[in-house]
Amino acid sequence: MAKLIVAxxxxxxxxxxxxxxxxxxxxxxxxxxxxxxxKAGGDxxxxxxxxVLKARYPEAKFVRFLGSIGSTxxxxxxxxxxxxxxxxxxxxxxxxx
Numbered sequence: 001m002a003k004l005i006v007a008x009x010x011x012x013x014x015x016x017x018x019x020x021x022x023x024x025x026x027x028x029x030x031x032x033x034x035x036x037x038x039k040a041g042g043d044x045x046x047x048x049x050x051x052v053l054k055a056r057y058p059e060a061k062f063v064r065f066l067g068s069i070g071s072t073x074x075x076x077x078x079x080x081x082x083x084x085x086x087x088x089x090x091x092x093x094x095x096x097x
Contacts, residue, residue: 024089028059033084035065035093038074042094049092063088 024030032053034046050062065084067074076084084091 030089033091
């Protein structure tokens with residue numbers, strides 16, 4: 001008699017929780033990264049986000065970032081993320097489909 005073995009095609013998942021960074025009480029005088037991965041409309045969302053944050057925190061500075069790898073979608077490398085973390089006190093990123 002033939003024996004049929006059914007295997008689960010799903011891999012075991014590993015979850016590594018990461019605590020969120022402490023949130024500043026005020027962004028005045030802080031630098032905020034605005035990361036766009038070049039998906040349609042993300043630049044418009046970041047423009048609007050910058051406008052709203054500037055109105056609330058007039059002394060905040062904003063720096064735009066694109067990922068270093070990819071063509072139609074630009075991904076952040078660990079080096080990119082380290083640069084943002086070293087130079088900015090907050091970050092906003094856009095993505096969408």
